[in-house]
Amino acid sequence: MASRSVTIQEVAALAGTSTSTVSNLLNGRIERMRPETKQRIEVAMEQLGYQANQAARQLKTGQAPILGLVIPSVANPFWGSFVQSVEESALERGYQVLLGNGGRDPKREQRYAESLWSHGVRGVIFGSSPLSLDHILRLVDRGLNVVVFDRRLRDDDASSGSRIDGISVDNVAGGSLATKHLLDLGHRRIGFISGPLRTSSRLERFDGYRNALIEAGVRFDPDLFWEGAGYSGTGDVEGAEIGRDGAKALLSMDRRPTGLVTINDMYALGAYAGASDVGLRVPQDVSIIGFDDISMAAIANPPLTTIRQPLQSMMKTAVNTLIDRLEGSNAERAQMVTVPTELVVRKSTSPPEGP
Amino acid sequence: MASRSVTIQEVAALAGTSTSTVSNLLNGRIERMRPETKQRIEVAMEQLGYQANQAARQLKTGQAPILGLVIPSVANPFWGSFVQSVEESALERGYQVLLGNGGRDPKREQRYAESLWSHGVRGVIFGSSPLSLDHILRLVDRGLNVVVFDRRLRDDDASSGSRIDGISVDNVAGGSLATKHLLDLGHRRIGFISGPLRTSSRLERFDGYRNALIEAGVRFDPDLFWEGAGYSGTGDVEGAEIGRDGAKALLSMDRRPTGLVTINDMYALGAYAGASDVGLRVPQDVSIIGFDDISMAAIANPPLTTIRQPLQSMMKTAVNTLIDRLEGSNAERAQMVTVPTELVVRKSTSPPEGP
DNA sequence: TTGGTTTAGTGTATCGTTCTACTAACACGA
DNA sequence: TCGTGTTAGTAGAACGATACACTAAACCAA
Numbered sequence: 199m200a201s202r203s204v205t206i207q208e209v210a211a212l213a214g215t216s217t218s219t220v221s222n223l224l225n226g227r228i229e230r231m232r233p234e235t236k237q238r239i240e241v242a243m244e245q246l247g248y249q250a251n252q253a254a255r256q257l258k259t260g261q262a263p264i265l266g267l268v269i270p271s272v273a274n275p276f277w278g279s280f281v282q283s284v285e286e287s288a289l290e291r292g293y294q295v296l297l298g299n300g301g302r303d304p305k306r307e308q309r310y311a312e313s314l315w316s317h318g319v320r321g322v323i324f325g326s327s328p329l330s331l332d333h334i335l336r337l338v339d340r341g342l343n344v345v346v347f348d349r350r351l352r353d354d355d356a357s358s359g360s361r362i363d364g365i366s367v368d369n370v371a372g373g374s375l376a377t378k379h380l381l382d383l384g385h386r387r388i389g390f391i392s393g394p395l396r397t398s399s400r401l402e403r404f405d406g407y408r409n410a411l412i413e414a415g416v417r418f419d420p421d422l423f424w425e426g427a428g429y430s431g432t433g434d435v436e437g438a439e440i441g442r443d444g445a446k447a448l449l450s451m452d453r454r455p456t457g458l459v460t461i462n463d464m465y466a467l468g469a470y471a472g473a474s475d476v477g478l479r480v481p482q483d484v485s486i487i488g489f490d491d492i493s494m495a496a497i498a499n500p501p502l503t504t505i506r507q508p509l510q511s512m513m514k515t516a517v518n519t520l521i522d523r524l525e526g527s528n529a530e531r532a533q534m535v536t537v538p539t540e541l542v543v544r545k546s547t548s549p550p551e552g553p
Numbered sequence: 554m555a556s557r558s559v560t561i562q563e564v565a566a567l568a569g570t571s572t573s574t575v576s577n578l579l580n581g582r583i584e585r586m587r588p589e590t591k592q593r594i595e596v597a598m599e600q601l602g603y604q605a606n607q608a609a610r611q612l613k614t615g616q617a618p619i620l621g622l623v624i625p626s627v628a629n630p631f632w633g634s635f636v637q638s639v640e641e642s643a644l645e646r647g648y649q650v651l652l653g654n655g656g657r658d659p660k661r662e663q664r665y666a667e668s669l670w671s672h673g674v675r676g677v678i679f680g681s682s683p684l685s686l687d688h689i690l691r692l693v694d695r696g697l698n699v700v701v702f703d704r705r706l707r708d709d710d711a712s713s714g715s716r717i718d719g720i721s722v723d724n725v726a727g728g729s730l731a732t733k734h735l736l737d738l739g740h741r742r743i744g745f746i747s748g749p750l751r752t753s754s755r756l757e758r759f760d761g762y763r764n765a766l767i768e769a770g771v772r773f774d775p776d777l778f779w780e781g782a783g784y785s786g787t788g789d790v791e792g793a794e795i796g797r798d799g800a801k802a803l804l805s806m807d808r809r810p811t812g813l814v815t816i817n818d819m820y821a822l823g824a825y826a827g828a829s830d831v832g833l834r835v836p837q838d839v840s841i842i843g844f845d846d847i848s849m850a851a852i853a854n855p856p857l858t859t860i861r862q863p864l865q866s867m868m869k870t871a872v873n874t875l876i877d878r879l880e881g882s883n884a885e886r887a888q889m890v891t892v893p894t895e896l897v898v899r900k901s902t903s904p905p906e907g908p
Numbered sequence: 909t910t911g912g913t914t915t916a917g918t919g920t921a922t923c924g925t926t927c928t929a930c931t932a933a934c935a936c937g938a
Numbered sequence: 939t940c941g942t943g944t945t946a947g948t949a950g951a952a953c954g955a956t957a958c959a960c961t962a963a964a965c966c967a968a
Contacts (some may be wrong), residue, residue: 203695205924216948221926230946249671253617254924256608257953264651264672271637275849278633282626285654294668296619297652299640313649316604317619340558438852471852494630497793497826499854560954571918576956585916609954612923 204246213242224250262318263293265520268300268310269325270397274437274464276490276509280325280347283513291521300324302396308333315342321520323347326397331362338362343523345516348399363523364534365516369399372505372539373406376459376487379503379541381414384549385457385485389422391444391469392461393437400461403489407459422455424448437461441468442475449476449484456484456550463488463495466502466546485547501544512537559601568597579605617673618648620875623655623665624680625752629792629819631845631864635680635702638868646876655679657751663688670697676875678702681752686717693717698878700871703754718878719889720871724754727860727894728761731814731842734858734896736769739904740812740840744777746799746824747816748792755816758844762814777810779803796823797830804831804839811839811905818843818850821857821901840902856899867892 206224210217215235222231223239242248256262265288269277285295296319298310307324311334314322321343324334331346338344338361345363380388390407392400408418424447426440441460448455449472460466466488470480478484480500488495491506515535522528561579565572570590577586578594597603611617620643624632640650651674653665662679666689669677675696679689681703693699693716700718735743745762747755763773779802781795796815803810804827815821821843825835833839835855843850846861870890877883 203924206926207924217925218927218948218950219946222947225926232946235946249667251612251924252672253608253611254953255926257606257612257924257955258926260953262608262672275630275633278630281636281652282654285652294672295652297636297640297650299637312604317607317617317649438848442852467849468852470854471856474854493793494822494849497797497823499825499829501826558954561956562954572955573918573920573957574916577917580956587916590916606954609923610956612925612954613956615923 203251204248205251206248208246209239209242209248212246213239215239256318260318261320261524264296264317264319265293265517266296266298266311266314266319266322267325268298268307268322270300270302274462275492275494276462276464277325279492279509280513283510284323284517286510287514287517288521291517293517293521302326304330304333311337311342315340321345321524323516323520324349326399335361343520345520347512347516349397360531363516363519363532365512365519366399366534366536367507367512367539368536369402369539370406370409372489372507373403373459374410375406375539375541376403376489376505377407377410378414379487379543379547380457380459380485381410381416383457383485383547385455386416386550387419387422387453387455388416388457388459389424389444389448389455390459390461391424391426391441391448391465393426393440393465395425403461421451422448437464438468438471441465442472443468445469445472445484445486446475449473449478454484457547458484458486460486460488463490463492463502463504466504467494467498470498470546481546481548482551485550487547491542495542496544498546500546503544503547504542506540506542508537508540558606559603560606561603563601564594564597564603567601568594570594611673615673616675616879619651619672619674620648620872621651621653621666621669621674621677622680623653623662623677625655625657629817630847630849631817631819632680634847634864635868638865639678639872641865642869642872643876646872648872648876657681659685659688666692666697670695676700676879678871678875679704681754690716698875700875702867702871704752715886718871718874718887720867720874721754721889721891722862722867722894723891724757724894725761725764727844727862728758728814729765730761730894730896731758731844731860732762732765733769734842734898734902735812735814735840736765736771738812738840738902740810741771741905742774742777742808742810743771743812743814744779744799744803744810745814745816746779746781746796746803746820748781748795748820750780758816776806777803792817792819793823793826796820797827798823800824800827800839800841801830804828804833809839812902813839813841815841815843818845818847818857818859821859822849822853825853825901836901836903837906840905842902846897850897851899853901855901858899858902859897861895861897863892863895 206217206220210220220239223236228236267284271277288295296314300307300310311322315337324346326348348366349364395401395404411418424444426444458469460469466486469486473480473484480486488502488504491504495502495504561572561575565575575594578591583591622639626632643650651669655662655665666677670692676698679701703721704719750756750759766773779799781799813824815824821841824841828835828839835841843857843859846859850857850859
């Protein structure tokens, strides 16, 4: 069925050169080549519609111009934008993106990483990943380059610390920023809604939340912390559901919170529904603040106040770091880049109504 | 840097067999092999942590266990779920997914298809694609297998008709279903909001809308059709924005529509914002219906009435069809599968308020 | 014993590139 | 004329897995 593809041999034959010369041209080694030779080859390639066989190339060089991308769930539009940003930056440098859905499951992530490795992928970006990266360290040992997003490497994790780059928003500061915003508006009973705190970004946002409370002299009340557990799925599909359930639960308490900090925008949007379920209005009865600033946040009803992550620029940095390592132009010690967040005030937060 | 990977030779050496035998095992040809030999090899593979080099395999066989996936935009969560569904089904059959962002641009789609081809990808799924598929027919001629989603192939397009499989919801019926729902509620002035009608699915939904009107004896008023043009972006990021602008425009008219059919849920959610911008409430002042039933539809405020696409089962079919072709177990004439849609009534539609 | 058949393998060319080591042809200075 | 450089290439062995075409050994029937 599949008719043979055009090979370098055919190009060489037509151009009247050796395959080596064609290969040299393909790899930019044109310094030892007369311009007319170069042109003859180019004409031949054009004429035959030559396209390099990546498999053969990969077999020789040991790596493919492909970046692996493992994310926890594509159901949250945040990850959609994430993928889009990565894909765009990768494309700019001639790389393709192989996608994997890790589902926040170390086992599954590892299987992916191994499969990617066998496809010649030597650079992988992990989205929000589980707390431990031990499962991929074996591959890092073999030469896999990894950039993690949203995951602060523990400093004591020396074994991985120097070998895995990372980029992340300052989640502690972000969580704190969100909480302070509500505190500044006058809220004192502030709930926190999240799914299982299994990733560092979530833990950190939660830390930020507590820090901000303490700084403001407000006692942290464990009853106001709702950690959606027991949701069997892989993460974000139910983000909105968890947010909804959490809001319902928290807002049905005797002394209900007047403000809600949520782990991300999907939870926040879910919390809207939860508030509405128990007959409360946003923001008059309860203020809600999200995290991420997904595109939908602006058009939600009411528009969602949230903490923005500068996703596009972050992922550009991540991709470039990774490709630089792949291409050997970055041999420095791996590092963790932290980027500041930004508070985007919209209409879902307001001062609490007097008692 | 990258330490050599384990090869089939090393496995063979350890197991005391030839590489051929190991290869046979890898490819499931175990009928000519003693169980003990099989086991010896398996133990050896386990011990060495053998992982097949896909590049070498691909070079020999001419194809990779990878499916290409070209979608218009990952910013719309619908496509997120789409990717997720494909990825899941592909994984079940041992395939990986290479992602490309086509942006509804034929040129770009073609570049992707060619790049995928050079990576040994012999099966590609196109999400909602431009009207003409001529640009990829060349590759189909060479042996590329294609399944298009959401694109009805014109019957007169004989050249591609028999070589490209397709799966799609019945968009005409879906558009009609949405419109009828509003008509049944008593609406007579019903607007239609869409982005550029550059894909068949959009054209068809629009057809369905007009059909339903005509059937109900309502004249189609071109003024009530809002086609967001001039949005430079690649598609859905602005879906919500277009929906918002469209709703604002339509609802500011003298005799404003009481119901709005939108091309998809993102537009509908945007239309919520547009309605709110001009001081109208959903559904009391204006009913809005979407298309897709993205997960967010259920938790929108109010929950969105919409037309559901059974995405997961559709994509499972698409993936299986494609892989069957790749593996040669389906040599039948290509066909177009059409799946029925389903109306999901929630809270964004209600009878129009009396004048 | 011979011939045939089955079982359980094996030898090796091949896929399309890359890359190291090699060289033919020419120029130039002495 | 030789020796030395330089220029502009070329030859050919890999890379790791596959698959076609073989075959050694064992078994069995006549």
